[in-house]
Amino acid sequence: MKTRYINVSTKGNIDIIDITSYLEKIVKEEKITDGILFLSVIGSTAALTTMEYEEGLIKDLKEIFEKIIPYQEDYEHNFTWQDYNAHSHLRSSFLKTNFFVSVTDSKLDLGTWQQVVLIDFDIRKRQRKIVVKIFI
Amino acid sequence: MKTRYINVSTKGNIDIIDITSYLEKIVKEEKITDGILFLSVIGSTAALTTMEYEEGLIKDLKEIFEKIIPYQEDYEHNFTWQDYNAHSHLRSSFLKTNFFVSVTDSKLDLGTWQQVVLIDFDIRKRQRKIVVKIFI
Amino acid sequence: MKTRYINVSTKGNIDIIDITSYLEKIVKEEKITDGILFLSVIGSTAALTTMEYEEGLIKDLKEIFEKIIPYQEDYEHNFTWQDYNAHSHLRSSFLKTNFFVSVTDSKLDLGTWQQVVLIDFDIRKRQRKIVVKIFI
Numbered sequence: 001m002k003t004r005y006i007n008v009s010t011k012g013n014i015d016i017i018d019i020t021s022y023l024e025k026i027v028k029e030e031k032i033t034d035g036i037l038f039l040s041v042i043g044s045t046a047a048l049t050t051m052e053y054e055e056g057l058i059k060d061l062k063e064i065f066e067k068i069i070p071y072q073e074d075y076e077h078n079f080t081w082q083d084y085n086a087h088s089h090l091r092s093s094f095l096k097t098n099f100f101v102s103v104t105d106s107k108l109d110l111g112t113w114q115q116v117v118l119i120d121f122d123i124r125k126r127q128r129k130i131v132v133k134i135f136i
Numbered sequence: 137m138k139t140r141y142i143n144v145s146t147k148g149n150i151d152i153i154d155i156t157s158y159l160e161k162i163v164k165e166e167k168i169t170d171g172i173l174f175l176s177v178i179g180s181t182a183a184l185t186t187m188e189y190e191e192g193l194i195k196d197l198k199e200i201f202e203k204i205i206p207y208q209e210d211y212e213h214n215f216t217w218q219d220y221n222a223h224s225h226l227r228s229s230f231l232k233t234n235f236f237v238s239v240t241d242s243k244l245d246l247g248t249w250q251q252v253v254l255i256d257f258d259i260r261k262r263q264r265k266i267v268v269k270i271f272i
Numbered sequence: 273m274k275t276r277y278i279n280v281s282t283k284g285n286i287d288i289i290d291i292t293s294y295l296e297k298i299v300k301e302e303k304i305t306d307g308i309l310f311l312s313v314i315g316s317t318a319a320l321t322t323m324e325y326e327e328g329l330i331k332d333l334k335e336i337f338e339k340i341i342p343y344q345e346d347y348e349h350n351f352t353w354q355d356y357n358a359h360s361h362l363r364s365s366f367l368k369t370n371f372f373v374s375v376t377d378s379k380l381d382l383g384t385w386q387q388v389v390l391i392d393f394d395i396r397k398r399q400r401k402i403v404v405k406i407f408i
Contacts, residue, residue, distance in 0.1 A: 001306055001307060001308075001407070001408070003306065003374075003376055034137055034139065035137060036137075036174055036269055038308055038372060038374060040372075040373070040374050040381050042381060042382065042383045042386070043383040043385075043386060044322060044323055044324045044383055044385050044386040049229050049230075049232050050180060050228075050229065050232070050233055051180055051225060051228075051229045052180045052213075052225055054213070054216055055212070055216070056211070056212035056213035056214070056215060056216040056222070057211075057212070057213040057216070057222065057225055057226075059212045060211045060212050060213050060222050060225075060226060061226060061229060064205055064226050068204060068205075068340060069336055069340075075328070075329075075332045076327070076328035076329070076331045076332050077324075077326070077328035077329040077332050078328070079328060080326055080327070080328040080329070086328070086329065086332050089323060089324055089329055089332075090329075090332060090333060090336050092322075092323075093321050093322065093323045093333060094230075094321075094366075094367070095230070095232075096232075096321050096322070096367075096368075096371065097322055097386070098371065098372055098373075099232065099234065100174060100176075100234055100236070100372070101176070101234075102139075102174060102176050102267055102269045104139055104267065109176050109178060109267045110178065111178045111179040111180055113179075113180050114178070114179060114180040114233070131374055131376065131381045133308055133374045135137070135271065135407070136137070170273055170275065171273060172273075172310055172405055185365050185366075185368050186316060186364075186365065186368070186369055187316055187361060187364075187365045188316045188349075188361055190349070190352055191348070191352070192347070192348035192349040192350070192351060192352040192358070193347075193348070193349040193352070193358065193361055193362075195348045196347045196348050196349050196358050196361075196362060197362060197365060200341055200362050204340060204341075230366075231366070231368075232368075235368065235370065236310060236312075236370055236372070237312070237370075238275075238310060238312050238403055238405045240275055240403065245312050245314060245403045246314065247314045247315040247316055249315075249316050250314070250315060250316040250369070271273070271407065272273070
C-alpha cells in the first residue's frame with residue numbers, strides 16, 4: 001500500500017475546496033488503472049464529501065450548515081478552551097473526516113457533476129493534511 | 137481487485153431502495169468468504185447508508201430529511217440551472233455517496249434488522265449505477 | 273485480510289464511547305506499520321465517527337442530536353414495534369455505522385485532538401460488536 005498526502009491552505013468558516021484535481025493527479029502519477037483512494041483529513045474540525053461544485057450550491061451548503069448546526073457562544077466546549085469553535089467540531093463529527101473514491105479504467109468513479117470536497121469548519125486559517133492510502 | 141455494478145431504477149424524491157439482496161448475490165457469485173465490498177453511487181443527488189427497512193421507518197426517514205433539509209425554491213443552486221433540485225444535492229452531500237460492507241464467513245457484517253439502502257434524493261426518475269469494488 | 277472484534281458495553285441514549293485505545297491496541301498486537309482498519313458496528317441504532325473527546329463537546333454533541341432528530345412518540349416506526357426507538361434508528365442512518373482509520377508508521381492517522389467514537393443511540397443498555405477488518 002502506498003501513501004500520498006494532499007496539503008491544502010484553507011480560510012476556515014466553512015471553506016469548501018474542490019480537491020478532485022489532486023486526486024486525478026495521483027491517479028495519473030501512480031498509474032492507477034483500477035483501485036481505491038482512501039482519504040482521511042487530519043483533525044476534528046474538517047470533513048470530506050462530494051457535491052456539484054458550483055457557486056450557487058457552495059452558498060447553499062454553507063447556509064444549511066449554519067442553519068442545522070448554528071454558531072452558538074454557549075456550547076459547553078466553548079467554556080472548555082475558550083476558542084469558540086464548538087460548532088466547527090459538531091459539523092465535522094456529523095459529516096466525518098473520511099471518504100473513499102474508487103478508480104476504474106484510470107478514471108475516478110464520480111459523476112460528471114460530482115466533485116470531492118474538503119470542508120474546513122474551523123474559525124481560522126489552517127494548513128490541512130489529507131492522508132491518501134492507495135489500494136490497487 | 138474485481139469490479140461489479142448494481143443498476144437500479146429509482147423514482148426520485150427520497151426513493152429508498154433496499155440493495156442488500158444485490159450484495160448477497162455478489163458475495164455468493166464471487167465466492168467471497170472474507171472481504172469488503174466498497175460501494176459508490178455515481179452522481180451528486182443520491183446516497184448510501186443502512187437502516188431497518190420497514191414501512192414505518194421509511195416514512196420517518198423521508199420526513200426527517202424534509203424537515204432538516206427542506207425543499208426551498210430560493211436555494212441559490214436553483215437559479216443556476218433552474219432544475220429545482222438544490223435540496224437533493226444538499227441531502228446527498230450530508231449523507232454521502234459511499235459505504236462499505238465487510239464480509240465474514242460468507243455473510244455480510246450487518247445486524248438482523250440492518251439493511252443497506254440506496255436513497256435517491258433527485259426530483260425525477262433516474263437509472264442509478266453503484267460501483268462495487270471487491271477486496272478479498 | 274485479518275478480522276478482529278471490539279466488544280463494548282453501552283448505556284444507550286446517545287452513549288458516546290472513545291474506542292481509540294482499542295484501535296491502538298490492535299495496531300500494536302497485529303504489528304501494523306502501514307494499513308487501514310475498516311470498522312463496522314453491527315446494528316441499526318449505533319454509529320461511528322470522530323470527535324475531540326472532552327466533556328463539554330460530549331454534552332454538545334448529545335444536545336445537537338436531540339435538537340436535529342428529536343425524540344418523538346409519534347414516529348411511524350414506534351407504531352410498528354412499540355419500542356419507541358425510531359429516533360435512535362434515524363440518528364444511526366444519518367451518521368452511518370462504518371468508518372475507516374488508516375495507519376502510517378505504526379500510528380493511527382488522527383489529529384492530536386481527534387478520537388474515534390462509538391455512539392449508541394438506542395434507548396437501553398446494549399452489548400455492541402464492532403467488526404475490524406485489517407488491510408496491510
